[in-house]
Amino acid sequence: MSEKELGKSEMSSVESFCQNALQSTIAPLTIGSVKARITHAAWKLGWSISRTKDAWYADPRISIDGAELTRVEEVSGLTYAKRELQSLDDLIAKAEALLDGPEADFHRPFVDAFRAFIGALNRS
Structure with a gap:
């Protein structure tokens, strides 16, 4: 992987996190149009509209600071x-501890589903 690609992939996870937070939590669909949602998010964050719009669309040219x-x-x-x-x-x-008990065969599908769910949460 080139240095340019490495830098882009490192930034993309932060950009992706911010994009998801903006679209799903800070300015959800219930607010209305995308324009209204971006304006609402900018107001809540104290950012400019253009900065918020760049984060909303995860523009790869931006860098989100700490x-x-x-x-x-x-x-x-x-x-x-x-x-x-x-x-x-x-x-x-705790979920894996269920696999050591007498009902391990019963719990295994649950634990596998739980692992997948937790893994999805960890990819935010």
């Missing part, structure tokens, strides 16, 4: 940081 990411986390209630990883690991460990 303060902006923190603001998105505060307003949305979502977290991007690795502190969530420990709680997810704890949940997975």
Whole structure:
């Protein structure tokens, strides 16, 4: 992978997180049109309309700095940081403990589904 592609992929996860937070939590569909949602998100974040629009569409030319990411986390209630990883690991460990019991065959499909669900949460 080239250095340019590596930099782009590192930024894209933050951009993707911000885009998802903007569209699903900060300015959900219930607000109305996309224009109204972007305006609402800009107001809530204290950003300019153009900055919010760039984040809304995850423009690869932008770079979300730490303060902006923190603001998105505060307003949305979502977290991007690795502190969530420990709680997810704890949940997975508890689910795996079900596999050691006498009813392991019964619990295995549940644990597999739970792992998939937790894995999807971890990709935010």
